[in-house]
Amino acid sequence: MSQLYVPANDPIVLEVLSAYDFPATLMGAVRYGQGHINDTFCVICQPQEGDAVRYILQGLSSAAFPHPEELMENFIGITSYLREKVIAQGGDPLRETLSLVNTRDGKPFYTDSNGKVWRLTPFIENTDCFQSATPELFEASARAFGRFQYMLQGYPAETLHETIVNFHNTEDRFNKFLNALMVDKHDRAKDVQDEVHFVLDRKADCSVALQALRDGVLPLRVTHNDTKLNNILIDRDTHEGICVIDLDTTMPGLSINDFGDSIRFGANHSREDEKDLSKVNFDIELYEAYTRGFIQGANGGLTENELKYLPWGARLMTLECGIRFLTDYLDGDHYFRIHYPEQNLDRCRTQFKLVRDMEEQWDAMAAVIEKYAK
Numbered sequence: 098m099s100q101l102y103v104p105a106n107d108p109i110v111l112e113v114l115s116a117y118d119f120p121a122t123l124m125g126a127v128r129y130g131q132g133h134i135n136d137t138f139c140v141i142c143q144p145q146e147g148d149a150v151r152y153i154l155q156g157l158s159s160a161a162f163p164h165p166e167e168l169m170e171n172f173i174g175i176t177s178y179l180r181e182k183v184i185a186q187g188g189d190p191l192r193e194t195l196s197l198v199n200t201r202d203g204k205p206f207y208t209d210s211n212g213k214v215w216r217l218t219p220f221i222e223n224t225d226c227f228q229s230a231t232p233e234l235f236e237a238s239a240r241a242f243g244r245f246q247y248m249l250q251g252y253p254a255e256t257l258h259e260t261i262v263n264f265h266n267t268e269d270r271f272n273k274f275l276n277a278l279m280v281d282k283h284d285r286a287k288d289v290q291d292e293v294h295f296v297l298d299r300k301a302d303c304s305v306a307l308q309a310l311r312d313g314v315l316p317l318r319v320t321h322n323d324t325k326l327n328n329i330l331i332d333r334d335t336h337e338g339i340c341v342i343d344l345d346t347t348m349p350g351l352s353i354n355d356f357g358d359s360i361r362f363g364a365n366h367s368r369e370d371e372k373d374l375s376k377v378n379f380d381i382e383l384y385e386a387y388t389r390g391f392i393q394g395a396n397g398g399l400t401e402n403e404l405k406y407l408p409w410g411a412r413l414m415t416l417e418c419g420i421r422f423l424t425d426y427l428d429g430d431h432y433f434r435i436h437y438p439e440q441n442l443d444r445c446r447t448q449f450k451l452v453r454d455m456e457e458q459w460d461a462m463a464a465v466i467e468k469y470a471k
């Protein structure tokens with residue numbers, strides 16, 4: 098192990114790697130991907146002959162996930178269920194869903210000396226993970242997320258733990274924001290008054306989807322809840338979404354939120370933390386491409402009301418995510434990983450710009466749904 102490359106500021110990685118048996122010479126681990134939550138590394142092994150074998154090693158964020166063992170129980174349940182479905186459909190279970198590598202002790206995850214939980218999954222090769230996409234690729238990702246939801250329709254939802262309580266409870270997100278604003282731990286509220294008022298003006302919106310759920314208009318389903326474009330792996334040969342990843346928040350939720358979170362992240366041409374807001378524009382063509390793909394992937398599984406509420410999913414996921422970024426900024430940036438001091442504020446501003454765009458294009462958004470909801 099002494100020759101291993103591991104990032105100097107992550108000494109714990111060495112401890113974690115030594116909990117696993119690797120089939121070829123372990124070369125090291127490098128930080129990987131653009132997720133905001135988990136500590137993700139790519140582990141590289143080199144056999145005597147042939148290509149390197151790669152794995153993804155992830156330390157679960159304790160700020161986000163207070164009960165990582167329960168999360169791993171969900172992960173095992175969901176991936177086992179999907180594996181059976183993929184096999185039944187003649188697919189490749191090693192590429193079309195995630196799987197775990199057990200530790201030397203035969204355990205599905207490792208708990209390090211600080212109490213943090215780690216998991217190791219085979220790297221799904223010959224795939225790409227995009228931060229932005231062409232309409233074709235975006236539509237492919239939509240088919241895969243729609244199919245993911247469809248495939249999980251029969252999953253026993255009551256067995257799933259709520260890994261983050263009130264995750265997409267937008268009313269609760271609003272209240273947590275109010276609390277952070279009141280406490281104003283870092284004296285930042287005075288500099289973000291425009292953003293604060295943007296949220297306060299939209300208090301009623303925060304209840305739209307939840308009220309529909311309470312009224313029985315929208316059903317609770319097993320949903321992914323974090324359907325960003327970079328939570329899907331696209332096959333390099335077929336250009337189809339081959340594997341839905343980041344299953345940490347898969348639990349009972351609303352289908353419109355899975356649709357909406359994808360639109361939030363992918364139906365524009367800018368980075369999530371773009372400072373120049375003139376570059377941040379909601380793109381209705383990308384929205385249309387995603388709508389087409391999602392409805393196709395869901396395979397008739399969405400009710401008339403769910404289809405009608407899809408634009409609300411987009412608007413609310415974008416508003417909610419902006420509120421979460423702003424709350425974390427007021428709190429002192431404990432939840433989302435940041436790479437510079439005002440990054441959460443920049444992220445919040447892009448979300449609010451997109452919300453404004455959606456509000457302006459509301460009728461057009463509804464018309465697109467009508468076009469495909471036949």
Ligand code: ADP
Pocket residue numbers: 129130131132133134135136137153195218219220221222226327328330342343344345
């Ligand atoms: P986070 O919760 O921090 O977003 P993810 O589970 O989404 O963590 O992983 C971060 C990134 O790592 C993904 O966006 C993707 O690029 C990459 N990744 C994760 N798992 C795999 C895998 N099994 N094969 C290939 N790439 C992966």
Ligand code: GN1
Pocket residue numbers: 131132133134135161322323325328343345346358369418
């Ligand atoms: C986080 O884990 P990641 O980076 O895929 C967050 C999502 C947010 C997103 C904003 C568990 O997603 O809810 O929408 O950042 N995930 C969690 O980019 O909080």
Ligand code: MG
Pocket residue numbers: 132133327328343
């Ligand atoms: Mg992710």
